[in-house]
């Protein structure tokens with residue numbers, strides 16, 4: 001069983017234990033503002049291999065490497081001016097930049113899947129301070145079994161991976177609730193590889209540049225972005241205006257959904273219609289709907305603006321045919 005430490009109650013104990021386990025080349029579960037990460041030393045190939053093993057990931061996808069800030073990131077990657085502007089504006093925070101690796105840097109090829117670029121981000125709060133203390137980059141995908149819904153609480157991690165990891169740091173519920181926004185600057189253009197916890201409109205506001213969306217059907221640039229991902233056990237039905245009796249219902253903004261009284265469970269992502277609140281609740285509510293035993297989860301429509309883009313992206317993946 002994983003040892004569990006609450007970082008609010010024992011910040012220093014959590015820090016010391018985390019550094020010790022990481023130095024032993026083992027992954028830990030750590031809270032970030034987006035989702036809980038399964039973090040290991042990105043310079044240690046055995047430690048990185050243990051991430052894949054723990055998640056049961058079928059393939060070696062490139063992982064996001066987490067740093068304490070721009071100064072640390074510069075040891076591993078080179079910044080073009082636009083990426084630098086983005087890091088200055090949004091780090092620490094839910095933004096991952098794809099940047100060229102510096103030659104001969106310490107990040108192991110197992111973390112980057114042998115690419116000549118790296119996905120890099122500075123997380124907020126305890127995670128950032130832990131990385132500064134450890135003074136090495138941490139590779140960290142979400143702390144869940146491959147293909148399952150990302151965890152936004154220590155309980156989520158414990159239920160899924162508790163018997164496979166040494167240490168879970170409990171930092172309460174993730175404040176953002178969906179994974180980071182991933183962008184790549186190329187030829188002066190900002191390409192959105194994954195919508196996420198940072199609203200693309202904020203990137204446009206800060207840079208004055210239009211964020212370029214991936215054309216539908218384009219080759220998968222961010223290799224972890226497979227259709228059937230984030231899958232609950234139940235099937236997922238989107239854009240529902242009615243409930244099939246026995247379905248679980250997850251609605252938004254107090255939407256009227258016909259037959260709601262016949263649902264196995266009714267949850268509202270944000271009764272007041274806040275997309276930030278909806279993102280923070282999304283994965284937890286999907287798990288709760290799943291736990292109701294319903295064979296299908298119906299979602300009422302979610303607006304596509306702001307964080308709605310990331311929410312709808314995750315829902316479409318959850319609803320995609322499974323293989």
Ligand code: TXA
Nearest residue numbers: 034037062063117118119141142179180222223224225
């Ligand atoms: O919020 C997050 O980003 C969370 C927390 C833990 O920080 N992490 C996360 O990591 O979502 P992960 O490993 O599940 O997602 C990594 C994504 C994948 O889609 C991967 O393909 C993409 O980042 N990625 C990483 N390096 C890349 C690169 N060099 N080029 C293109 N895509 C890359």
Ligand code: MG
Nearest residue numbers: 141142143150
């Ligand atoms: Mg994931």
